[in-house]
Amino acid sequence: MRARILWEAARCLRSRGALVPARRSLSSGSPPLEELFARGGPLRAFLERHAKSEVQLQARGPELAVVAKLLSEKELELRETEHLLHDENEDLRKLAENEITLCQKEITQLKHQIILLLVPSEETDENDLILEVTAGVGGQEAMLFTSEIFEMYQQYAAFKRWHFEPLEYFPSEIGGLRHASASIGGAEAYKHMKFEGGVHRVQRVPKTERQGRIHTSTTTVAILPQPAEIHLVINPKDLRIDTKRASGAGGQHVNTTDSAVRIVHLPTGRRKRMRRKRSVP
Structure with a gap:
């Protein structure tokens, strides 16, 4: 963990002098996102409620449990790194500021990922x-x-x-x-x-x-x-096929050729009509 490395460097540098006040506090993130994950916010309360039981998070999806754990670790790393802003060593403070900026970006990405994972999936x-x-x-x-x-x-x-x-x-x-x-x-x-x-x-x-x-x-x-491919199976027993033939004068095909066919799907009542087109010599 990068924060642990910074802490080790801080112990070596602190032996050279006392601590001084921090120059500034760093924060990032869009207000709506921060409100959701703030203390008392709905998503923060949800994560705290399920933090004691990883099984409950696993029930909502293994990926959500992994991301929630990463968020908790990254927020702990951020809090530890922010203490280095009080160090008297300027190089260490600059290193801590850069580390905090990267850490905040990762935390924001993890929060967005949690929101997407909580959105119900569709077929x-x-x-x-x-x-x-x-x-x-x-x-x-x-x-x-x-x-x-x-x-x-x-x-x-x-x-x-x-x-x-x-x-x-x-x-x-x-x-x-x-x-x-x-x-x-x-x-x-x-x-x-x-x-x-x-x-x-x-x-x-x-x-x-x-x-x-x-x-x-x-x-x-x-x-x-786009609709996925559908494998449709129709039972022939569910179909009623009615045929009609031409009558009267008209040549050798009269009364021998089906000129119109009607197919009825009995369970739904849907009908399909088809007509045979005569070929013109």
Whole structure:
């Protein structure tokens, strides 16, 4: 553990002088995340409640138990390292500050990971998906924004090594995008993309603006899971097949060839009609 190494260095350096007050306190993290994991916060209370029984965390998933343990160890490492900010040695203080910054980033990542692990999984998490983007309010600027959004998802799919296949692409006159869709396939593609759906907004000075005014533009993103292959088995006993034949004058095939067939699925009542097309000599 890196904090233990710092503590050993501190013991050697403290023999040279007394402690001095810390120059500053370091903290990071977004306020909403910190509120969730603060003392008395819902996620902090959840982790403390299950900390005494690892079996309860294991019941929610082995990965959650591992991440929760890593978070506890990393927070302990952070508290131990923060004491080094009081040391009189400037080099040690700088080393501690750098270590604290790295530790805080790791803690934030672990907290985000815990939140994702607590989100209930869906049957479609392993499915591929259909991505649709449509320009909203904002005219040509919204279309430019939509083009950037579509390219962003394409680059993200390449980063995740997913398959990305454009299905539709309707560009605008100045290089923007009115509407586009794509098929994305890969490991847990829908699980990582399902929360991207909705209206996305940007406020900026667009390329189409000459007076430097800020415009608000929107684009709509839809994430649709692709259905998995279904193995459908129909019992022939559940089908009723009715046939009809032509009558009257019409040649040698009259009264001998089924010209219309109706299939009824008895359990559901669904019907399918089919007609035989006559070939024209």
